[in-house]
Amino acid sequence: MDSMTHDAERLERMSGMLKRRGIILPAFEIHGGAKGLYDFGPVGGRLRNRVNQTWINHWLALGNIVELSCPTVTPYAVLEASGHVGEFSDFMTVCTACEEASRADTLLEASHPNPDALTQSELQSLLFEINPTCPNCNEQSWSEVSAQNLMFNTTIGAGSSGRPGFLRPETAQGMFTSFSALLRHNRDRLPFGAIQVGKGYRNEISPRQGMIRLREFNMAELEYFINPHEQQLHDFSQWAGIEMRLLPDGQEEVKMSIEDAVSSNTVRHSTVGFFMAQTYDFLVKVGIDPERLRFRQHEADEMAHYAMDCWDAEILGSYGWVECVGIAHRGCYDLEAHEKATGKTLRARREFSEPKVVEIDGWTMNGATAGPAFRALAGAVKKAVEGLDASTSFPTLVTLASGEEVDVSPEHVKRVQRTETISGEWYIPHVVEPAFGIDRIIWHILDHAYDDTGKDGDSYTVLRLNNSIAPVDYCVFPLFEKEGMGEMARTLHRTLCAAPGIVSVYDSSGSIGRRYARADEIGVPHCLTVDHQSIEDGTVTVRNRDTGEQHRVHTDDLL
């Protein structure tokens, strides 16, 4: 219990600091705020950007990954095809007597085996037919059924010509719909992946726990397209020494290397295992404590409808274990869904190891003679003739699909005899998708980096961020702002800021110790102090955030 209140107090101190120092703060606060919406402030903005960039670089390093940027505004049809319109909807009706809203499918559970599967109009008519009693007031009077979708509605285009659309609930669909361009770019060779970092939107009924459930959130997804007929070989040797915490479905936590997890079929697909290992590397790289990281397998009934295997990376922080990454084997679900909805082909070609030779022997219609002879029936006749056995002799009576019989003469048909060699086939690639919740990851980076246990029981706050994601690289302090020290420090500050990718903050107010403390609080890795000696020999002291140690470096050697 003590530790609980201790944790809650720490969480409060940390939230206060994040707000005060401009890392994470409630959005639109002067207008009363908005639930589930947060700002990354002047410090947090760059932190988020660096995490995003680290993520992008991490995947581009694989060598067969491209980066995409798709719209957040998405036509209705796309998300209907993907299943989001159905899956993300609840159909609501309101009791006209007491105004209590209820889910229509819940009201009809007693009257239908699977009301969840009904469409809106089916629910509507069944509701009016059954007219169930209101669980709240026992009246039997219901409003029209309306869809309460967890996606944000919008209209694409103005006025009556506008088409319905949504703000995307995930970045993935844009990558699936441009699959053809991706395949062409990769010159028809699999496997390859597409990544995208961007905003996603879910109109959550009840966003909670600060950054953990948001209505607008930063996500980063990789869609990795593979050939299901080919075994995916991955080299796991670089993770040989790492025992990962795994929580397989229905089992106790185990610790094992990713290679063992894959070979024992604990992880059911090698590419899923490969991405679990890559995810582990990424999270550790940005500062997640590996001791507070585990992978949990989805239970069969918990898994999304399309997934074949799914592992969540969960991180332990102030809110307990939180799902921050989902690594799902989605099979061919998505591409197939868009194929069905559009009639377009979203497939890749694979060559058979040995071409298949097919003997074709049969009949086809002679269009020049049969066309004029059968006129409107010609199409049906062709189909029927092509279904005939090679041994058929003409003239003969042919039964069409409609049941009608026609006389077909020898001049109406042609014998087809040839050998076809089929070298390969078109197939729908499978997709393995690691999906990262950037906000949740950033929250846990901050949570794991936040240290406010100073020496001697005094509170002293240090944000122990990794150098690669620290929002500010350097603070530049003149020991005093006189005798040329202020001037030299300002020049150094400007030089640093002008260097690509470097952010420096100049601070001359307060004692030197106070300035170090300010820098530590937002995790600046190095503070540069200009003192009297600097004026003489051009060196400054470089102070390390975590050790407090200092050494002198010439300003020319800083960059």
Next chain:
RNA sequence: GCGGAUAUGGUGUAGUGGUAACAUAGGAGGUUUCCAACCUCUUGUCGCGGGUUCGACUCCCGCUAUCCGCACCA
């Protein structure tokens, strides 16, 4: 969405039917030869909208937001 609690400077808190205090942080100056020291001056606050009242930050109602349960969601 339901139930409970809460909302006062940037942050953390006190307080009152007669327009607000403390700490800390911030700014300017001084002092100081490197880890939140000290001195002087200084900036800044009652979530929003109604109602009651001569007067509301305070009482009432509604809304919004936050936190905790439940439900929902992944």
